[in-house]
Amino acid sequence: MSTVDSTHFDLVVIGFGRGGKTVAAAMGRRGRRVAVIERSAQMYGGTCPNVGCVPTKSLIHQAETGAGHGEAVGKTRALTTKLRGINFSTLDSIDSVTVLTGQAAFVDPKTVEVSAGDERLTVTGDTIIINTGAEPVVPAIPGFAGSTRVHTSTDLIGRDNLPRRLAVLGGGHVGIEFASMFAQFGSEVTVLDRAPRILGREDDSVAAAAEQVLADTGVRFVLGAEVTGLSEVADGAELAYRQGGEDASVVVDAVLVAAGRKPATDGLRLDLADVATTAGGAVEVDDRLRTSQPHIFAVGDVKGGPQFTYVSLDDSRIVADQLTGSGTRSTADREHIPYALFLTPPLARVGLIEREAREQGFAVKVAEKAVADIVAMPKAKILGETRGLMKFVIDAKTDRILGAALLSVDAQELINLVTLAMRHGITATDLRDGIYTHPSSTEAFNEVLSATRS
Ligand SMILES: Cc1cc2nc3c(=O)[nH]c(=O)nc-3n(C[C@H](O)[C@H](O)[C@H](O)COP(=O)(O)OP(=O)(O)OC[C@H]3O[C@@H](n4cnc5c(N)ncnc54)[C@H](O)[C@@H]3O)c2cc1C
């Protein structure tokens, strides 16, 4: 860290996440003085390349292609190390950008203290961006605190030993990806969720299909269950739960807590900056991502809402537009955010599910087909992965696509085409009659969209 006591910057970014680093680089390249504060040298680049999207998808790819767990962890570590270096040097190579490694805390609305060990540095900024991300929620369950068997996704990614028996607490995005991955590496996986089914945001039939895919891989589900405690027993740890009024338990070697992620604001002293937060603890922002202090913005997971890397990236476009553009971009013009969940095969989704569309009063048409039954998509058969289904929800009056769920090979790519169609009013008939390459997964649309029901 620099020995300068006090330094003034045009822009101070707190947290090296996707949105903040993008604005930092853009402003730095314009010659503005920028400081990016990151609390850990292991986190240059933020959650996604270090402990989020990239390592999980690397491990999943390794698991799918038959690599052993140890080999997969080694390859993944090499990849994240490389990406961390690229992220650091991308900012560090810009003359007017300074990366400060230390914990940031507001002193007042324009001043931030950076601390690393005994060292303290105070910086001031005309504009400040809060980009501190989110961190796992660990429920206060007896036996969890201090147990070496309880992990979050962050430490389980880097663990060298494959747990023989793994309990996953939470059947959401993190839980399902890890369950799928560890089952493929050979762990006995049990997913527990207090909800009556996994993937609470999805259509019943889609969630059931995803559950079946995982069950076929050996994952066991304990749903509608309240986990009540963890205790050491002779051959592992006993995770106790209550389900349907009955007490039961499962003995495991490790527990992954995947019960949601909350905005990371602890120790940031938002109170000293007079930055308001929501009831859920997120930094409150308007549709231009300004906080209650007009010179302080918040981007990414810390502001609440959907937690995806590409949302943080789009946040950076809104902030950059405020700082150097026309100031017209806002979250209000952000339509249809797709997402993909990387079980095997992946599940990708955009827009409304069938129930939501009907509740909102649309005259709904549904096009749905099991991947195994799609004759026009030999790609799935070539790859030997014919599990899953494709489902489109269509407005019968306008023929516009209201939503889609694709549990299929290549779904993470296909969903971007569907999203583009939705954004630009390309109809279901247009998508059905597209000329697509062969053999590809996209050509499934020729067939799936031909058979609709009301
Ligand atoms: C296991 C897992 C898998 C995921 N997979 C995907 C995926 O496949 N696709 C996808 O789009 N999203 C995925 N996500 C979500 C995605 O990683 C996040 O939405 C995204 O990284 C959020 O970025 P951000 O810009 O909010 O900040 P982050 O990237 O979270 O960066 C915040 C940074 O701020 C630092 N920081 C925090 N507090 C302070 C402080 N006080 N002082 C200094 N520094 C601080 C942190 O160390 C961190 O580096 C996944 C998340 C997890 C956990």
Ligand SMILES: NC(=O)c1ccc[n+]([C@@H]2O[C@H](COP(=O)([O-])OP(=O)(O)OC[C@H]3O[C@@H](n4cnc5c(N)ncnc54)[C@H](O)[C@@H]3O)[C@@H](O)[C@H]2O)c1
């Ligand atoms: N592929 C991707 O894009 C990807 C992958 C991983 C994570 N993410 C992001 O990270 C976010 C966080 O993921 P997550 O899986 O931690 O959260 P989540 O909100 O997706 O799922 C949490 C699950 O835990 C359950 N739960 C909560 N408390 C519980 C308790 N005490 N006992 C039993 N079950 C409990 C909930 O019912 C829910 O099903 C996601 O919402 C997503 O935005 C994205």
